[in-house]
Amino acid sequence: xxxxxxxxxxxxxxxxxxxxxxxxxxxxxxMEKGEILEVLLDYPLSVERIPRNxxxxxxNLLSSEQLDGPNYRLLIEAHxxx
Amino acid sequence: MEAVVTGLFVGLLFGFVxxxxxxxxxxxxxxxxxxxxxxxxxxxxxALLVELVGFSIMDMTGAIAINPKPFWWGxxxxxxxxxxxxxxxxxxxASGITYRVGEGMVGSMTAVLGLALGGYITAAGFLKxxxxxxxxxxxxxxxxxxxxxLHGILGMDYTTLALILFAIxxxxxxxxxxxxxxxxxxxxxxxxxTTGTLVGFVGILAFPLSAAAGRNYPLGITAGWINIVQTIFxxxxxxxxxxxxxxxxxxxxxxxxxxxxxxxxxxxPLVLVQTFGGGLLMGFGAVTSGxxxxxxxxxxxxxxxxxxxxxxxxxxxxxxxxxxxxxVLPQKKAE
Numbered sequence: 544x545x546x547x548x549x550x551x552x553x554x555x556x557x558x559x560x561x562x563x564x565x566x567x568x569x570x571x572x573x574m575e576k577g578e579i580l581e582v583l584l585d586y587p588l589s590v591e592r593i594p595r596n597x598x599x600x601x602x603n604l605l606s607s608e609q610l611d612g613p614n615y616r617l618l619i620e621a622h623x624x625x
Numbered sequence: 626m627e628a629v630v631t632g633l634f635v636g637l638l639f640g641f642v643x644x645x646x647x648x649x650x651x652x653x654x655x656x657x658x659x660x661x662x663x664x665x666x667x668x669x670x671x672a673l674l675v676e677l678v679g680f681s682i683m684d685m686t687g688a689i690a691i692n693p694k695p696f697w698w699g700x701x702x703x704x705x706x707x708x709x710x711x712x713x714x715x716x717x718x719a720s721g722i723t724y725r726v727g728e729g730m731v732g733s734m735t736a737v738l739g740l741a742l743g744g745y746i747t748a749a750g751f752l753k754x755x756x757x758x759x760x761x762x763x764x765x766x767x768x769x770x771x772x773x774x775l776h777g778i779l780g781m782d783y784t785t786l787a788l789i790l791f792a793i794x795x796x797x798x799x800x801x802x803x804x805x806x807x808x809x810x811x812x813x814x815x816x817x818x819t820t821g822t823l824v825g826f827v828g829i830l831a832f833p834l835s836a837a838a839g840r841n842y843p844l845g846i847t848a849g850w851i852n853i854v855q856t857i858f859x860x861x862x863x864x865x866x867x868x869x870x871x872x873x874x875x876x877x878x879x880x881x882x883x884x885x886x887x888x889x890x891x892x893x894p895l896v897l898v899q900t901f902g903g904g905l906l907m908g909f910g911a912v913t914s915g916x917x918x919x920x921x922x923x924x925x926x927x928x929x930x931x932x933x934x935x936x937x938x939x940x941x942x943x944x945x946x947x948x949x950x951x952x953v954l955p956q957k958k959a960e
Contacts, residue, residue, distance in 0.1 A: 557892050559716035560649070561656070568660075587647065591647065592656075595662065613885065
């Protein structure tokens with residue numbers, strides 16, 4: 544899935560709870576259907592919580608990739624609620 | 626000497642479980658309204674139910690004698706509401722910000738500094754008189770002079786009521802879970818039943834060990850931070866709960882290192898000020914109310930203390946009020 548070109552990149556590394564989740568969700572809301580959001584994050588709780596809550600909003604998790612240590616890269620396809 | 630060893634031991638276990646289970650009551654309460662995510666809330670309920678059974682059996686067999694906190698309605702309401710606001714600003718509950726120090730979260734490090742300082746000035750500094758007066762003015766004791774408890778009010782034996790409540794909770798849970806078609810979800814960390822059960826067992830283990838060290842109460846956080854401040858700045862020695870805190874940090878660090886999740890994460894300077902301020906409010910609130918989310922919620926509610934139940938409700942309301950103002954309102958405005 545890493546060959547997908549993201550439409551937009553969101554770096555939430557270093558942010559405290561719950562900003563990684565909040566920023567991801569608000570960014571996704573503003574995106575068109577089918578656009579891809581790349582999220583870079585390092586907060587373990589959100590690495591699990593974001594994928595769990597994406598489905599409820601209708602967004603689609605394409606991949607969750609561990610870069611090194613707690614650093615993760617999520618690729619999310621926006622549902623297009625705009 | 627023994628207090629140092631058992632406090633550290635329980636802390637190590639607690640910190641490990643908190644980190645692996647991502648256990649945080651701030652997230653638990655806030656996420657329920659903000660993200661409609663109930664996983665951590667369910668974890669809290671499991672932990673409380675496990676402790677309810679454990680404490681009641683230990684009390685019945687004489688392994689422990691429960692020691693419910695007093696009912697100070699004004700101090701419980703005000704202190705815990707402010708604590709709830711504080712933990713949303715700090716980005717974690719008292720136990721959450723403590724174990725995250727071990728994960729390398731710099732925002733949590735400034736938060737615990739605030740918690741320790743806020744707690745210290747309320748326990749022994751210039752806010753001591755205010756706290757003492759509020760507690761004294763709003764105390765309601767039972768007819769026998771003891772702390773108000775649910776079993777005391779109902780004229781029942783603690784163990785009997787605890788086991789009845791446990792049975793009611795399990796039956797209610799079964800029907801709610803069946804209605805919602807719930808599944809047991811497992812993430813990269815632990816699932817909620819695993820985490821909740823382990824947190825509950827750490828609480829059960831803590832009670833007799835802490836009592837043996839002369840402190841007849843299960844887990845707590847804020848008093849431990851105050852002990853650390855006193856030991857460093859005014860001389861004295863680490864007690865059971867001070868060692869518990871050191872154990873939690875080291876346990877969280879070990880768990881994070883094993884999972885390759887340790888990293889120094891530095892938020893913007895303004896966020897550090899925010900988490901420090903949140904910590905200050907938490908310290909003031911916890912000492913005023915007589916306990917934080919661990920002392921009151923996790924340790925006090927299973928002992929059926931009315932003060933702890935009120936404090937628990939007030940923490941949740943404070944967290945919801947702060948979450949609404951900080952996160953929900955800005956979102957609504959943006960839309």
